[in-house]
Amino acid sequence: MITDPSIAFLLALAGGYLIGSVPFGLVLTKAAGLGDIRAIGSGNIGATNVLRTGRKGLAAATLLLDGLKGVAAVLLLRWVAGEQDLVAGTAAVLGHTFPVWLAFRGGKGVATGLGVYLAAMWPVGLACCAVWLVAARVTRISSAGALAAFAAAPLLALLLSDAEHALLALLVGVLIVWRHEANIRRLLAGTEPRIGQKG
Numbered sequence: 001m002i003t004d005p006s007i008a009f010l011l012a013l014a015g016g017y018l019i020g021s022v023p024f025g026l027v028l029t030k031a032a033g034l035g036d037i038r039a040i041g042s043g044n045i046g047a048t049n050v051l052r053t054g055r056k057g058l059a060a061a062t063l064l065l066d067g068l069k070g071v072a073a074v075l076l077l078r079w080v081a082g083e084q085d086l087v088a089g090t091a092a093v094l095g096h097t098f099p100v101w102l103a104f105r106g107g108k109g110v111a112t113g114l115g116v117y118l119a120a121m122w123p124v125g126l127a128c129c130a131v132w133l134v135a136a137r138v139t140r141i142s143s144a145g146a147l148a149a150f151a152a153a154p155l156l157a158l159l160l161s162d163a164e165h166a167l168l169a170l171l172v173g174v175l176i177v178w179r180h181e182a183n184i185r186r187l188l189a190g191t192e193p194r195i196g197q198k199g
Contacts (some may be wrong), residue, residue: 002081005087011089012084016073020095020112023102024065025050028058038105041193046107048142051195055134063111069096070115089116093172097179108179110146113172120168121161126154140194143183150176 002008025045029037034053037045041052046062073092074085081088096112098104114132118125128149136145150173157166177184186192 001079008081008084009087012077012081012087015077015080016088016091017095019073020069020092020093021099021101021106022065022069023099023106024069025107026102028062028065028108029053029055029150032058034058044100044107047111048195064089066096066107066111067115067118070112070117071119072115074119078173085120086164086171089120089168090171090175092116093175097175108146108173108183109176110142110150113150114175116172117169121157121165123160124153124156124165124169127156127160136195141187141192142195143192144187147177147180147184147187175182 002011019104023045024082025047026037029035029050032055034055037049037053041049043049046066047059050062051059053059070092073095077084077088088106093109093116095106095112097106097109110132114125114128116125117128131152132145132149134145135148136142139145149168152167153173157169183192
């Protein structure tokens with residue numbers, strides 16, 4: 001394990017970003033012969049937009065792999081660089097939302113953020129998954145579930161974890177809510193697409 005704090009910080013920052021920046025939704029849809037996922041629906045590279053292709057298996061695989069990016073960033077870098085959950089987790093979500101390989105135009109970070117929460121503070125991660133599933137099921141709108149989960153995350157982290165992980169939940173949550181600006185406008189206008197609705 002690296003003991004120099006500066007090197008550990010930089011490794012967690014760079015490693016978390018690079019792990020998070022792998023665009024699985026784009027890779028999977030191209031490999032399946034569906035072309036560029038950014039050309040349909042919302043133009044997003046995440047699982048919700050992959051689902052709009054009608055390929056539920058690909059959407060599930062995208063969701064799983066994007067979540068595993070968050071898990072890998074926290075656990076691998078914790079092993080190499082020590083307790084760097086705050087840096088590695090936030091960097092992984094930044095990598096997903098602003099990947100260098102796609103001219104910094106990535107996804108919205110929901111699955112990756114939940115993966116970070118599950119690895120860094122699993123009770124909070126499970127609680128956020130439950131909030132997301134319930135809200136999405138009630139509204140039939142994926143973004144509504146995501147916004148509810150990440151808005152609740154800092155408070156859940158204070159109750160179930162500690163102040164440092166509450167800060168992690170806040171940083172990741174603010175980033176993801178900000179990336180949902182257009183969704184929030186459509187939710188207020190009543191025009192946000194429902195789950196499973198094709199683009």
